[in-house]
Amino acid sequence: MFAVIRTGGRQYRVVPDDVLEIGKIAGDVGTIVQLGEVLLVGGESPVLGAPTVPGASVAAEVLQQKRRRKNSRRKRGYRDEITVLRITEILTNDNKPTIGPRAKREKVVEAAPASGEAEAPKAAKKKATAKKTVAKKAAAKPRAKSENKKAPARKPAAKGKKK
DSSP: OEEEEEETTEEEEEOTTOEEEEEOOSOOTTOEEEEOOEEEEESSSOEEOSSSOTTOEEEEEEEEEEEOOTTTTOOSSOOOEEEEEEEEEEEOTTOOOOOOOOOOOOOOOOOOOSSTTTHHHHHHHHHHHHHHHHHHHHHHHHHHHHTTSOOOOSSOOOOOOOO
């Protein structure tokens, strides 16, 4: 099932779980808002509104309220206020939304190894790389001393002509 809605002077074709950016509308982050201007409800038997479908609405969860920052180097000018929505369901017959906002995902933290054996090889690798860099620095020092001498000129300086 899909629907065509109108908001902010634009029309959007939406299906459940769509994420879209529209002009700013009232609603806090994490709340469910209902968009009432439904122009068409599609499916097996599409319903076309004149101008809107009576009793139809679209429920959406507010994900973000933000400002448009494309080309953010410019300091002046107008930037749209944007609301990011996730469509939860398409409602008909004056129904109320049944699906609430989704729970926030928690970050998955990897479990540390139980024994200290896994950490020991990492420490050994770090020590080995440290020794190699010291050896490279020592080898580089004698070369640096020989480079301190002034390089010979490519050609001798021009001498004045004698008459």
